[in-house]
Amino acid sequence: MPERLEPGTxxxxxxxxxxxxxxxxxxxxxxxxxxxxxxxxxxxPARVRTATLGERLSAGLRAVNDRSRDGLLTPSPPAxxxxxxxCVTCEELATRRNEARAAFDGSAxxxxxxxxxxxxxxxxxxxxxxxxxIFRYVPYSIVQDASAQPEYEAYCVSGDEADCxxxxxxxxxxxxxxxxxxxxxxxxxxxxxxxxFADYAVLERQ
Numbered sequence: 001m002p003e004r005l006e007p008g009t010x011x012x013x014x015x016x017x018x019x020x021x022x023x024x025x026x027x028x029x030x031x032x033x034x035x036x037x038x039x040x041x042x043x044x045p046a047r048v049r050t051a052t053l054g055e056r057l058s059a060g061l062r063a064v065n066d067r068s069r070d071g072l073l074t075p076s077p078p079a080x081x082x083x084x085x086x087c088v089t090c091e092e093l094a095t096r097r098n099e100a101r102a103a104f105d106g107s108a109x110x111x112x113x114x115x116x117x118x119x120x121x122x123x124x125x126x127x128x129x130x131x132x133x134i135f136r137y138v139p140y141s142i143v144q145d146a147s148a149q150p151e152y153e154a155y156c157v158s159g160d161e162a163d164c165x166x167x168x169x170x171x172x173x174x175x176x177x178x179x180x181x182x183x184x185x186x187x188x189x190x191x192x193x194x195x196x197f198a199d200y201a202v203l204e205r206q
Contacts, residue, residue: 010035010056014047017167019059022048036063041165058151058170061198081116084124093119140203150199152177158190166190170198 005011009022013032020032020041029042051059080097083090093116100108144150154177156164166188168180181193 005030005050010051010059011048012051012055012169013041013043014049015044016041016165017169018165019051019055034063035059036066039162054151054170058153058196058198062153062155062196065196080113081120083116084120087124089119089123090116140205142201142203145200145202148200150197152195152197154178154181154193154195156184156188156190156192157194158188158192164188164190 005022007021007023010019011022011032012019018032019035020043021035023031023033023040025031025045026042028045030045030048031040032043032048033040083094093112097109097112097116100106100112149172151170151172152168152174153170154168156166158164166184168177168184171177171180177195185191
């Protein structure tokens with residue numbers, strides 16, 4: 001492990017085969033926290049090193065997937081519709097919305113936004129954006145980036161009260177991950193794994 005690490009630095013723990021955020025030292029150990037939050041664990045400083053770019057990307061992607069799976073990520077609410085200048089109905093509904101907002105009546109404000117969107121969909125062909133913007137359609141194809149190797153990884157989720165936490169680390173072929181799973185099962189008798197695949201994509205103009 002490097003002699004000095006700043007808190008928050010992403011490091012790789014070879015013992016658990018996980019990437020974690022360096023927190024501090026605790027006696028002969030260092031304290032690491034899972035990327036994205038979670039319960040800290042102790043690691044042997046001799047088996048900790050700075051995480052590579054690929055390991056950091058893989059850990060970040062896994063954290064996002066975990067949060068999405070657990071329902072912690074919610075889509076941003078749509079922007080409120082903008083009234084069309086000169087339209088009496090738009091102005092009336094916008095006034096109703098402003099009055100509800102001033103009275104802290106969230107339900108009435110939502111109702112006004114719904115009615116305004118419906119009106120604009122019928123009469124104006126959709127919700128206009130603030131200001132005038134012109135978009136030109138340009139066709140693109142999404143293809144896998146041949147210059148970057150895809151990554152495969154397995155994470156042991158066996159355990160009665162908590163996940164085992166062992167991981168294969170990023171591998172460049174699925175058979176390497178499967179071989180790690182077989183070895184880990186032989187050593188621990190653990191049988192359940194969560195596997196993930198990550199690659200890079202680019203948009204190519206047609």
